[in-house]
Amino acid sequence: MDADARGHRPQAAPVAQRASSGIPGGRRKQRVSMADVAQLAGVSSQTVSRVSNGHPAVVEATRQQVLAAMRQLGYRPNSAARALRYGQFNTIGVILFNLSTTGNSRTVEAIATHAAMEGYAITLIPLGAPTQDNVLGAFTRMGELAVDGVIVIIEVHLLDTNTVVLPPGVHAVVVDSDAGDRYPVVDTDQADGARKAVFHLLDLGHRTVWHVAGPVESFASERRARGWRVALEAYGRLTPPIERGDWSAESGYRAGLRLAEHPDCTAVFTANDQMALGVLRALHERGRRVPAQVSVVGFDDVSDASAYLPPLTTVHQDFAEVGRRCVRGLLGQIRNGPAEPGTDLVPTRLVVRASTAPPP
Numbered sequence: 269m270d271a272d273a274r275g276h277r278p279q280a281a282p283v284a285q286r287a288s289s290g291i292p293g294g295r296r297k298q299r300v301s302m303a304d305v306a307q308l309a310g311v312s313s314q315t316v317s318r319v320s321n322g323h324p325a326v327v328e329a330t331r332q333q334v335l336a337a338m339r340q341l342g343y344r345p346n347s348a349a350r351a352l353r354y355g356q357f358n359t360i361g362v363i364l365f366n367l368s369t370t371g372n373s374r375t376v377e378a379i380a381t382h383a384a385m386e387g388y389a390i391t392l393i394p395l396g397a398p399t400q401d402n403v404l405g406a407f408t409r410m411g412e413l414a415v416d417g418v419i420v421i422i423e424v425h426l427l428d429t430n431t432v433v434l435p436p437g438v439h440a441v442v443v444d445s446d447a448g449d450r451y452p453v454v455d456t457d458q459a460d461g462a463r464k465a466v467f468h469l470l471d472l473g474h475r476t477v478w479h480v481a482g483p484v485e486s487f488a489s490e491r492r493a494r495g496w497r498v499a500l501e502a503y504g505r506l507t508p509p510i511e512r513g514d515w516s517a518e519s520g521y522r523a524g525l526r527l528a529e530h531p532d533c534t535a536v537f538t539a540n541d542q543m544a545l546g547v548l549r550a551l552h553e554r555g556r557r558v559p560a561q562v563s564v565v566g567f568d569d570v571s572d573a574s575a576y577l578p579p580l581t582t583v584h585q586d587f588a589e590v591g592r593r594c595v596r597g598l599l600g601q602i603r604n605g606p607a608e609p610g611t612d613l614v615p616t617r618l619v620v621r622a623s624t625a626p627p628p
Contacts, residue, residue, distance in 0.1 A: 300343040301343075304341055304343070305338055309336070311333070315334065319338075359388060359389050360383050360388050360391070361391050361410040361419070362392050363395065363420045363421070364420075364421035367392075369515055370515075370540065371587070376390075376392070379594055391410070391415055395422070400433070416439065417438070417602050418439065418598075419443065420441070420442045421443045434451065441597045446487060448611030452610060454590055454597060454611075454614070455611060455612070456613070456614050456616060457614065459494055461492070462493070462567070463495045463498060464583060464617075464618045465565040466500060466537055468620065469624065470499070472626045472627070474563065476507070477499075477500065477536070477537050478511070478530070478533050478535065479510050479537050480510075480512075480537075481493045481511070481513070482515050482543075492567060493539070508533075513539070513546075515543060516546070517543065520543030520544060520545060520546025521549050523550075524546055524548070525553075527562075528551055533562060534561065534562055534627040535562065536564050539567055540566060540567050541569070544565070544567075545580075558623055559578065559622065561628055563581075564581070566582035566583070567585070568583070569584035569619050573619075578621070581619065581620050581623045583618055584617045585616060586615070586616070
């Protein structure tokens with residue numbers, strides 16, 4: 269009987285002694301099989317399978333003998349075949365339209381980190397354009413790549429306007445969307461973060477707050493703009509015309525040049541930190557001192573926001589928590605079945621630094 273059944277190592281030549289000849293005949297096959305490992309280790313194929321799968325019913329001495337044989341033969345367990353057998357691949361798919369923005373890249377990083385903590389890998393599928401055909405094509409590719417569930421990060425207004433519909437029967441969590449009536453959604457509380465920024469500036473004494481918003485097609489951008497508007501209305505203040513950017517520092521710079529021409533502009537809330545960086549540069553070039561003459565608040569709290577000149581007051585997004593909740597929600601579906609639609613909002617917090625002060 270096998271070593272795992274009897275607790276005794278079978279009579280077989282030590283692996284080191286047999287390594288030079290490899291498998292019988294002195295020739296190694298192009299593709300090493302489980303049977304090759306079993307013969308070299310002097311055990312059965314079932315024992316090799318148990319070692320490959322981490323089965324506890326193998327005595328330690330035998331386990332080490334099998335592992336040594338695997339190393340010498342260069343054997344790698346066929347995880348794909350094992351996954352097909354058990355119907356689980358331990359892989360999460362991530363579909364997204366844009367990886368260049370701070371929010372998306374940091375969310376993907378957080379998803380990968382928390383997936384790894386749960387023993388899962390991620391497969392990334394970027395979309396060339398956010399269309400129904402491309403989304404369905406991405407789900408088809410996910411099926412071919414064998415994933416257990418999908419996290420969808422599409423920051424433009426598609427899922428919430430029914431422009432794009434996810435295939436039925438797929439374990440999925442959506443990020444950055446207003447589609448919580450149809451899908452499980454995880455998102456930062458965008459509107460509340462904007463309100464915190466505006467209330468901070470109004471509480472400092474500024475009569476109103478100007479806004480540099482992101483692209484109009486972005487869900488996060490529109491939610492932040494709405495929070496900005498609601499906060500001003502709550503204080504009974506006038507709402508200045510919105511300046512638009514594309515999330516880049518260059519677009520923030522152009523918006524900042526226009527804002528610098530308004531002498532009554534003493535406070536600016538930008539929809540992300542990179543555009544805030546551009547605004548700071550424009551104000552500096554136009555001789556508008558920050559924060560002595562104009563206060564600036566960003567959104568995201570990027571890692572170098574404290575190194576801006578001056579250090580940037582901003583709204584902190586907890587991307588790690590967004591990633592954790594995405595993975596937790598998706599694994600809950602994989603293990604327990606479909607989840608009810610709804611939106612899980614991750615709170616924000618205002619980080620006050622040196623870019624804000626009372627108005628002159």
